[in-house]
Amino acid sequence: MLERPMRRVLPRSLLGRSLLIVLIPLVVTQGVSLQLFYGSHLDIVSRRLSAGVAGEVAQTLLLLDRYRRPADQAWIMATASDQFLLAMRFRPDATLDHARRANLFGPMDDELAAALQGIRRPFTMDWHTDPHVVKIHVQLEGGVLDIDAPRKRLDVGPIYLFVAWNAGSALLLFMVAALFMRNQVRAIRRLARAAEAFGMGREQGTIRPEGAQEVRKAASAFNRMQERILRFVTQRTAMLAGVSHDLRTPLTRLRLSLAMVPQHGALNAEELAPEISEMIADVEEMERMIEGYLGFARGEGSEQARPVDLPLLLDEVALSASRAGADFVRVLSTPMPELMLRKDAIRRVLANLLDNARRHGGRISLVAMLEERAVQIVVDDDGPGISPDRRESVFRPFESGATGGTGLGLTIARDIVRAHGGELSLETSPMGGLRARIRLPLQAAA
Incomplete structure (x- = not known):
């Protein structure tokens, strides 16, 4: 029951089916490699980078809680900027804006959000306002701490480069396979056209064997078959033409002899006239039969389209x-x-x-x-x-x-x-x- 719907979906040509055989394993292989990279390696690297940034943010918040004097807090934020590249500023009496932001393509935002859960304070992240930094906003007791973390510390690399490389390599391999398979199928198509033309009586000569070894053997076998059939047809036609000529000669003499028989005046000539007419008709019928047999044997094969x-x-x-x-x-x-x-x-x-x-x-x-x-x-x-x-x-x-x-x-x-x-x-x-x-x-x- 499943075989009939599959026939409607599958390509009908040998080239299409061969390319499908190449394409399916190629796509599966590239999909597996993408999943291994995106699902394991990329997640692990992104998780470790996010944990490093989140740990530095948490350490800075602990120091700010411990040392409350404005001078100490300014020194702490300056040190974080110098050592961790985390630019910080404090907005007194501010509250967080919990507007939802669109997610990124990749695990970076999710991993950073999970890592920042360890600070045990409300926070938001903004990945879209500035393409070079990630804006992290943390709610503190007296206001909001704004943190600009360099995006390069969290970004593993453009994912689209790996996807493009994956897809590009698959496309290149597919094009090479398509070029190779097309050359192989071309030889088979040429053999099919030659067989069809020969079956219709169009002599196109021998075909040049090319392509894979099996296709070359098939082409050579076709050339030998064509030569044997043409030789057989030629011999049979020549033989039947000779037979036809040999039969026509006595029939012609018989017809001339009948035509020379006196139709009037001779003894019993009037009585023989009906029999002579019937004999002439029989000779003509035999000549038509010979022409029919010869035409059947010849098969009109010598004429070209x-x-x-x-x-x-x-x-x-x-x-x-x-x-x-x-x-x-x-x-x-x-x-x-x-x-x-x-x-x-x-x-x-x-x-x-x-x-x-x-x-x-x-x-x-x-x-x-x-x-x-x-x-x-x-x-x-x-x-x-x-x-x-x-x-x-x-x-x-x-x-x-x-x-x-x-x-x-x-x-x-x-x-x-x-x-x-x-x-x-x-x-x-x-x-x-x-x-x-x-x-x-x-x-x-x-």
């Missing part, structure tokens, strides 16, 4: 679909910045979705909307749609072939969208058919 004007691309794809017979109800796009996309790959996704909508529906709606952190492209049709229990299975290879085609169109489309960091999903359309929703993140504006 570049700034794309998405509304313009939508208009181009819609125009091409209209020429193929698509009936658009609307094509709408809100203004948006250029996006870093693989243009031909996204064009293929949209063309595939519009072709499916044209073949299975009558009317089509194509809308693109700009959101806070993403762009949504929605394709609606008024066809029969797909039942909810089959909407996920049609994305598997060769599963959607029952509806016509090779069964790879939606699979390739989702792979391309996910390679851009987005998602392709199927829903029920308000037009009664199927809705295909593409969500692409706003990765970067050109």
